[in-house]
Amino acid sequence: MGFRCGIVGLPNVGKSTLFNALTETQAAQAANYPFCTIEPNVGQVGVPDPRLDKLAEIAGSAKIIPTQLSFVDIAGLVRGASKGEGLGNQFLGNIREVDAIIHVLRCFENDDIQHVDNKVDPIADADTVETELLLSDLESLEKRVPAAQKRGASGDKEARIAASVLGQALDLLREGKPARLTEPKDEEEERVFRQAQLLTAKPVLYVCNVEEEAAAEGNEFSQRVFEKAAAEGATAVIVSAAIEAELVGMDKEDRGVFLEEMGLAEAGLARIIRAGYELLELLTFFTVGPKEARAWTVHKGAKAPEAAGEIHSDMQRGFIRAETIAFDDFVALGGEAAAKEQGKLRQEGKEYVVHDGDVMHFKFNV
Secondary structure, three states: OOOEEEEEOOOOOOHHHHHHHHHOOOOOOOOOOOOOOOOOEEEEEEOOOHHHHHHHHHHOOOEEEOOEEEEEEOOOOOOOHHHOOOOHHHHHHHHHOOOEEEEEEEOOOOOOOOOOOOOOOHHHHHHHHHHHHHHHHHHHHHHHHHHHHHHHHOOOHHHHHHHHHHHHHHHHHHOOOOHHHOOOOOHHHHHHHHHOOOHHHOOEEEEEEOOHHHOOOOOHHHHHHHHHHHHHOOEEEEEOHHHHHHHOOOOHHHHHHHHHHOOOOOOHHHHHHHHHHHHHOEEEEEEEOOOEEEEEEEEOOOEHHHHHHHHOHHHHHOEEEEEEEOHHHHHHHOOHHHHHHOOOOEEEOOOOEOOOOOEEEEEEOO
8 A cells, every 4th residue: 555645835845856855766856946746646655565575585575565655746835826816826736646745844944945934933834834735624614514504404314424524624724733633533433534535634744854964963943843843742853955865876775874874873865754653543564485475554443354455356246255464473483384383374254454564465266
């Protein structure tokens, strides 16, 4: 499955530079002026997971196939985007199509890179973007909720559900709060709320783009962003887009040396992915054999048939059982055969909830 993250922010905060580095492409033209990115660029990235390499080594797999993550580089928002300023309507439409928002905030001083407000203030930048998303949602719901209330009063059950849950979201927006704070009371309200595709309902990851010297510990600007994230119950990470750009093209050994010199244990991509997984409540399971070792992604709480469906819909439709080995057992015992001998290979049925790191083999009949 993977997931689709939209990279947003004001112009000249480092969005396209980060996108280029993360996807190791130059698909997004990084330039020092607004609206540099007109159409959203999409980059597919293999999710790095050292567990997959270990499993492949043990099983002697000929191929290693990581799960995929999509990054969408969305053009810089400006004040008035919700009213169509700049390329507002197009930008907001692009955001509506992603699963989560990576909100890049400029946390560095550089006189050579123009800031749209001629000052570095990541909190003000965040407020500008969030206000435009909120205003867009507010305009949408102020039309939809009264219509749903009217139809609901006439006996339309679906409209009553919409009026209830979207009415709650509208009240939050009118208070200046994001729709993600809405609390659907049951699965039906959850479904209707999800289908509404509200911009402020998207989970948000703040990415503090700092100068190289601050990549390990952050700076005064990033500290303020972390305080904002903590107050909102959100997540923030520190990344130096400049460092990520330098890593492009380096081999694995050189990357390790360079990161160590910069005081970093890992590249920014790994930090963003890990934070993104937590944000979207995702987990990884594996399939392993002599032909390939492969990682797959499902939402936390997914049951075995749903995991099988990530591989092929026929597997879910004709699911019989899942042969499952915990990652730690697979590694400690040196593979499937030994795990089976030691009683660590489990036969799990349709109600089994997948755990992160499960090594699975599905039995099915269509």
